[in-house]
Amino acid sequence: MAELNQDSGGGKKGGKVRSKKNGGKVDLTAMVDLAFLLITFFMLTTSLNKPQAMDVAMPDKNVETDKNTDVNVDEHRSVTLVLGSDDKIVWYNGSIASPIYPPAVIDYSKDGIRAVLQRMKAEVPKKTGGKDIIVVIRPSEQAVTRNIIDALDEMKIADIKRYMISNRIMPEEVALLEKEGIYND
Amino acid sequence: MGKAKVKRTSTSIDMTAMCDVSFLLLTFFVLTATARTPETLVVDTAPSYSQAKLPDGNLSVITVGDEGKVFYSMSDPNVRAETLKSMSSRYNISFTAEEYEKFALTEDFGVPIKNLKQLLALESGQRTVELQKGVPVDSTMDASNELFHWVKEARIASARILKDRALVDNKDPDDIELMTVAIKADGDAKFPSLNLIIETLRNQKQNKFSFVTGLKAE
Numbered sequence: 001m002a003e004l005n006q007d008s009g010g011g012k013k014g015g016k017v018r019s020k021k022n023g024g025k026v027d028l029t030a031m032v033d034l035a036f037l038l039i040t041f042f043m044l045t046t047s048l049n050k051p052q053a054m055d056v057a058m059p060d061k062n063v064e065t066d067k068n069t070d071v072n073v074d075e076h077r078s079v080t081l082v083l084g085s086d087d088k089i090v091w092y093n094g095s096i097a098s099p100i101y102p103p104a105v106i107d108y109s110k111d112g113i114r115a116v117l118q119r120m121k122a123e124v125p126k127k128t129g130g131k132d133i134i135v136v137i138r139p140s141e142q143a144v145t146r147n148i149i150d151a152l153d154e155m156k157i158a159d160i161k162r163y164m165i166s167n168r169i170m171p172e173e174v175a176l177l178e179k180e181g182i183y184n185d
Numbered sequence: 186m187g188k189a190k191v192k193r194t195s196t197s198i199d200m201t202a203m204c205d206v207s208f209l210l211l212t213f214f215v216l217t218a219t220a221r222t223p224e225t226l227v228v229d230t231a232p233s234y235s236q237a238k239l240p241d242g243n244l245s246v247i248t249v250g251d252e253g254k255v256f257y258s259m260s261d262p263n264v265r266a267e268t269l270k271s272m273s274s275r276y277n278i279s280f281t282a283e284e285y286e287k288f289a290l291t292e293d294f295g296v297p298i299k300n301l302k303q304l305l306a307l308e309s310g311q312r313t314v315e316l317q318k319g320v321p322v323d324s325t326m327d328a329s330n331e332l333f334h335w336v337k338e339a340r341i342a343s344a345r346i347l348k349d350r351a352l353v354d355n356k357d358p359d360d361i362e363l364m365t366v367a368i369k370a371d372g373d374a375k376f377p378s379l380n381l382i383i384e385t386l387r388n389q390k391q392n393k394f395s396f397v398t399g400l401k402a403e
Contacts, residue, residue, distance in 0.1 A: 031200075035204065035211050042214035042218055051398070053238060053398070054233050056393070060392055146372035156235070
């Protein structure tokens, strides 16, 4: 395909240099190669440049009174994830005073949070007669943004329809984190 | 006896047309590619599996550094100028026409409004992150929470500009897309600094927002 347009070196008899006529064709293969390479580069960089976005909706807040809008839900349905430091979570089912599943430390791995969420997602409708799970994500002051994003990601993966980020961490929950040693600065 | 003679044709193809097309496409991509503007405060966002993309225009981003430093950026230069106009009357700081022009070209900033003049006096290359200590944020809705008012005025300005544009185009002025507010927080930013931003947005009933995240490979 790629051929070189070589001059067949004149100097034949008679000393008459005959220039080979080739219709002025230039081999464009390399040029096309380069152009497509650049096209690919620009196509990929323009679309990959855009950062990912994760949409979050927070509950409406009554600004005037700043009333606690938390509603009481069936304690069998609620699973609370308290995000501590060092990429660890304490989770429990029900209320903190009398939990159905006692608080346990898990991490953000497949066998940690994901396993718990999937198990609870299957278990909650059985106990409550078809009602779905409600997950409360409660970051402590020692949690970092990455933890919150990871937790929200797990909600999407486990396909949990009802979840919320709550910033009203209870003193009992902080004490719990401290006891487990995951409330470090 | 008729021996079929296979006609030997040259294998080389005429590439002129292909070359034309490819360079046309190349030119198109080069021209449409928006040059990535360098951010003053560089943050390392947390990765997520989210597939959604951030919109291109009509966007404002609140950047939170790992030490809680807050920067604000608006995507549209017209919105920037309008927002500064509202902010200048709210905080009783007047800006010159030249400063408005400069602010419209400012990608992001992280200074209290009383220091904005000094920032605008600098060349864009000199506006380093060290010089900017962040937009003041707190949990109130008062004048001390400057971010609250920046976001609020930007949202109003964006809606007004889009409404005017819709009227010019003979479209329904109520059918406009509202500005997207995104939070770009460093993965290591502690929750209290993030919580301030979330509460600032919730206080103005901006209950929907986006977290800017990186791409996580499976």
